[in-house]
Amino acid sequence: MPEFPEVETVRRQLNETISGYTVGELWFDAVSVLRPNPEKISVELTGKKILSVDRKGKWIVINFEDTTSCLVIHLKLTGRLFVKRIDEKQAPYTHVILGLARNTICSFSENNCDTTLQFSTMRKFGYLEVMKKAELMEKFSNLGPDFYEDVTLNMFADALASRKIAIKTLLMNQDILSGIGNIYANDALWMAKIDPQTKAHSLDKGQREGLFTALKEVLAEGLALGGASDQWFLNVFGEKGGYQNHFKVYGKKGTPCTRCGNEIKYTKIAGRGTYYCSSCQHNL
Ligand SMILES: [Zn+2]
Secondary structure, three states: OOOHHHHHHHHHHHHHHHOOOEEEEEEEOOHHHEEOOHHHHHHHHOOOEEEEEEEEOOEEEEEEOOOOEEEEEEOOOOEEEEEEOOOOOOOOOEEEEEEEEOOOOOOOOOOOOOEEEEEEEOOOOOEEEEEEHHHHHHHOOOOOOEHHHHOOHHHHHHHHHOOOOEHHHHHHOOOOOEOOOHHHHHHHHHHOOEOOOOEHHHOOHHHHHHHHHHHHHHHHHHHHOOOOOOOOOOOOOOOOOOHHHHOOOOOOOOOEOOOOOOEEEEEEEOOEEEEEEOOOOEOO
16 A cells, blocks of 8 residues: 555656646546535536645545536546546556646537546555545544644653554554555564554553654665555656665565664554564664
8 A cells, every 4th residue: 555655756756747727627437436416516616726745644645726526536546547648548547537638627528638647556445535624624624633744752752651552553553654564564674673562651661762763764775765655656747666676574474684784574463564684683
């Protein structure tokens, strides 16, 4: 599932490529990925000019001029967003195409769309949802602060202080901290030499600081490399990211730890695949 580096890569590219465009015709062949329904999206957004593209945790939020509505997108496991002309080859599993034009409300029959926003998803867990700004506030009222953008060392220490769950489980809980998922949690814990099973509240000051720094570093590295494309992720231009070539332990079961040479182990914590070095990642 895309995490901060992947979603932020898409957000930045969308903000640069579709801001200023006006929404035209909406085509779809899967009703379930358009919420609450396709008609509502068309009624609310047709003719509206895109103002900017934001991000809330792992969600993308498209803002429009002259409306209190916005379009919220979650990619989930197999979702991809592409910006491409209508005459370019479609990606497999493309289920939504939103026509966009500079100075008109375009339609596919008139062939006057300057570009399109296309959503593909094999498993159809991802979605596009139109909602009012007030509903958006409500939807995200339980979302934890964005780790990369907003969380300070003091906030991080407070988040860990009273929680007796495995540190790895805490890092991936979007209600506590948002933006971190399985790949970057695994790798940051290795960088900080912390056993993923360690209870969050039991980390000492040095471990907390080391983990905080490792998380900021690994998310920055993932973003600089355009995300991780070990599975589905592609950016809006259809290109792969590069972080999958820089995994520290994620996906490396059975290979030597690059720090100490011992074999990387694999287990599950809270149902999620966990990679770690039992030699150089310590519990207390
Ligand atoms: Zn090691």
